[in-house]
Amino acid sequence: MLEKVSAILDVIERGPASSAEIAQATGISRGTVFRLVRDMARLGLVARDGDRITLGSRIPQLAAASDGVPSAHSWAEKLAALRDRTGAFAVRLHQLHSPATRVCIAEVLDLHAPQRSQLGMPEPLRADPVTLTFLTWQSNQPGARVPAAVPYRDDTLTRTRRRGWAQGFSGPDHCVAIVAAPVLDRRKRVVAVLEISGPVAVLTATPGRTHGRSLIAVASESDVISECLYRRGVAVPGAPAQTVSSLHLLTTTRRTG
Template sequence: MLEKASAILDVIERGPASSAEIAQATGISRGTTFRLVRDMARLGLVARDGDRITLGPRIPQLAAAGNSVPVAHSWAEKLAALRDATDAFAVRLHQLHSPATRVCVAEILDLHAPQRSQLGMPEPLRADPVTLTFLTWQSKSNRPGAQVPAAVPYRDDTLTRTRRRGWAQGFTGPDHCVAIVAAPVLDRRKRVVAVLEISGPVAALSTTPGRTHGRSLIAVASESDVISECLYRRGAAVPGAPAQTVSSLHLLTTTRRTG
């Protein structure tokens, strides 16, 4: 059973999959796959998103606990300070997981944030500020639109405007009540290696969150020595950044500072 559970995790580590797709990829019968997924979900090892199975919240928690990550790291303080300064509910750092998926590799949540953790869970690229930021800066030739997937409806002029501003913004949730701002983390060759994102209620971030908080986000995203502490890319830091490595995912959930 442990070997089968491990095989299931191997499949969804590459991206969300249905029970049928997991059974086909692993060679495990559908009935056994269904029962294992059900039991693993109860333990927090996997999670359901509709009919798709993803990595569960217990995986990144175990990774962080195994490395005994202290909460006083400079990256945690910087991201928590960004959260407090912007009144965001969440600050997240994302990397591309595959050409079609991304993964949250570091996360600072407010203790009372209604948002669920996204840490360590590969998600498909979708039309939102994080994906827009990846697409805007990912081309090695720095030509907007050069690598835009057909499934994501962004035109060259949208990417050009985003590059000129330095950030992307958007809204989500019921009645677009949640604001999102994203900015690229660039290496010395100006290639995107990660995307820094803040999100929170429109009432806190304003109806023009990019104009209000874009510069603050860019300032933190430009601090490669801090960002390189966060990034999880098989133990490698940001290209061109100081030689620091981190070998696990990190999660910090804290109360908002007062006074």
């Protein structure tokens, strides 16, 4: 029975699935899948989203507990605190979706942020601090390659790795400042990138020098790393919006003062 439960979790770890899809992928009868999913939902191991089955709230709690990490969304609180401390309009966590695309897995927006939500939206890698950070910490990993669309030179990657952060500017007249830092696992592999963005008037004309250390500190927090590891491999793009509803809640937790 435990092997069947494990097989079901293996399937939905890759993304939401229906009972029929789970049965087909595991070879377990649909009746048995239905009964097991019902019991797993009662224990918080899975959740239902219409006819789709997703990982339940108990899973990240168990993952956090196994790593000695507090699980009560303290990672989300740290993103909000970083937003408030720096004055950024947006704080985001990004993960690679494919070798040429990335996806925002969590964000906290200021009440007056002019930027639209990027949550769960895959977008191509482009020449910006987030992409530079991914490429910098991937460049020394086996099989890594730099997409032709973002031809960063080796000396740029070396300087970024030495600093620990990347900075840049966007928008009309480069009025928006951006700083990014890597979230690294225990093997120093990049599993996500933490980004802040906001007006140059607030983040300053040297945003990396001003806020880089703060980003590195938050990106190094064990609960932030645990959350990124949990989200890694989950098929956010193309999945129903409800599968990232816990992250959507962050966009409504806005600064009021």
